[in-house]
Amino acid sequence: MKHDEPEESIWSKLEELAAQSSAMFLKKLSRNDTSWADDSGKHQAGFYIPREVRESGFFPPLSATNLDKPHIYFSPCISFWPQTGEIKTSGMRHYSNKGPETHFTVVPHDLFAGLSPASLLLAGRLREPLQDASHWFVVIDSTSEDAEILETTLNISSDFHFGLFDPAMLATARDLAADEAALLIDQLHHAIRIGNLDEFIQSVSRLPAPAEIAAEAQQAYFASTGTPSLDPYRLAAPGDAIMRISRDIEYEIFKRHELRRRASEVVNLLIREPDMITAVVRGFPLLDAVFLSASQQRKTRAGRSFEFHLATILKDGRIRFQEQAVLGGRRPDFVLPDKRTLTLGESRPFIESLVLSAKTTLRERWKQLTHERFNCAIFLATVDDRVSSQSLDEMQAEGIGLVVPESLKASKETFYSTHSNVMSFRQFFEDEIGRTRPFLRVAH
Incomplete structure (x- = not known):
């Protein structure tokens, strides 16, 4: 900061x-x-x-x-x-x-x-x-x-x-295309006019689960690029693909769903009173709760969906992994190849397994990994372009390798290119898995 x-x-x-x-x-x-x-x-x-x-x-x-x-x-x-x-x-x-x-x-x-x-x-x-x-x-x-x-x-x-x-x-924030906003306005007017607002709110009250939106975003990416999968060994820049899907395509999909739900909730609160001023003053605590819930859900969605995209890229690359394995009081995002190999690590070479953690944005949360000591290499994947040089130095001192999109690794706007513990997704899959740990991949 x-x-x-x-x-x-x-x-x-x-x-x-x-x-x-x-x-x-x-x-x-x-x-x-x-x-x-x-x-x-x-x-x-x-x-x-x-x-x-x-x-x-x-x-x-x-x-x-x-x-x-x-x-x-x-x-x-x-x-x-x-x-x-x-x-x-x-x-x-x-x-x-x-x-x-x-x-x-x-x-x-x-x-x-x-x-x-x-x-x-x-x-x-x-x-x-x-x-x-x-x-x-x-x-x-x-x-x-x-x-x-x-x-x-x-x-x-x-x-x-x-x-x-x-x-x-x-x-005027133009988060949605004008025709989509106009359609929602017409639908709300119609629902109020025929006395069907409660039913309409019920129909849009559930936001799709993070995995559903993430899957929809991946399909949109495949359709727009002609790419059949997220196999990191077939993509020139697998990290850039994940960044585009998670930060751009998926967010647009989420905003469309979110607007329908949150706008309907706010309209429902405001029409319960005879005039707008009364509705806002009396309904302020409820309105505040609606927007707080929206903010919290956005942050939760981003983290969970990023894990979903990483799981997809590991599957499409035929890489053996176990997700959310319980290791004592710890639960790393991904263990490669599995919990059993990792727990046997003391009697086997250090190189046989690794932990891959996922964080959309780092800030100070990367330090959680320093409290989770594993007998293997530790890597942290992110699409965050705001990590300071000091944090990168501290990660290197802790033995944490950072995995970032290819364009961010080479960018003049980040500090990634000057730090040896930072690698692109392509480097991670080619070097840390393809060359150093080829046994993590399932043979054809």
Whole structure:
């Protein structure tokens, strides 16, 4: 986390600024965008603007003003930073002989210091200057609630790096296609009109189990890609496939089911009173309970479904494993090949078995594994791109190998590429199983 205490939300300010803007730019910050703030003197302060954005017209045009150095292009860009209240005489500098990116300099140092990996930079191009500023900028730590809201509102996919957006998207969260929302509205109106609301609520009251939604997401992935299975030895990037299924496809499916249930529950509470104000005031405790339940269910669903996807990839790869084996007071997600082999480990080679744990997001929960000592190698699979360098060092000291999607292992936005205890899913299946433990695979 950037601070010991939770960051104060800036969401209402973002909505206000978005309403004054003609376009928005969002970027997932790389290490080069922020390392200068944590290691002064190593890099020039500032972040990088991708060529596609530089050429889009979002920022002022660059020009070569120094006749002695025609390869250097520059443009001033007065910037407003609402988190600090500062107006900065920022500028953009592009060295055409060094690469396609443009360096944006003169920015508030503190906003870029101590950020979690994969944090976000959001910018807006103002329709009218604000104290001479033509653009505004906000830095959002990836572990904050604002980051979660922003990613949901803009429907950010797991492979997102940067993009331009319509500011109106901040005013109205477009989580569902308009026709789907319109259909639900019509169904609720119809149910109320014919006195059938209770029956309609009953029909949508059950959210599919995590395994059901996960299976539906896998089938959607197979249909869209033509891939017949999640066999990790046939997929070029098995980790990226799991990340897309669990973080993108599955979440869209879940949101459709969730909206039908939760919207119906809220409508049922509000129509019980003669007017809206009375309904909200008197029904607030119940409304609060509905949204709390929704939040908790989302988190539970994500963890369980990730385990389901890992089980599928192990099955499709013909890898022997036992799920949720009880070992004393411990219950690891997966034991390869089985509990019996692991418990005999003291008299057999250490290499004969391994434990594979699954966590969609890590934070500090990876430390649970340090209390679960097994006589085998321990690996932790995740699709989290926000793990700090310090946590990775601590995992390495504890002998824990981290397994991440291929694109995250190579990403400049994470610390994974610089840590030897982090491997991609492909490396895990090829090296830790295929080469080191081939006996874990069932022969054809």
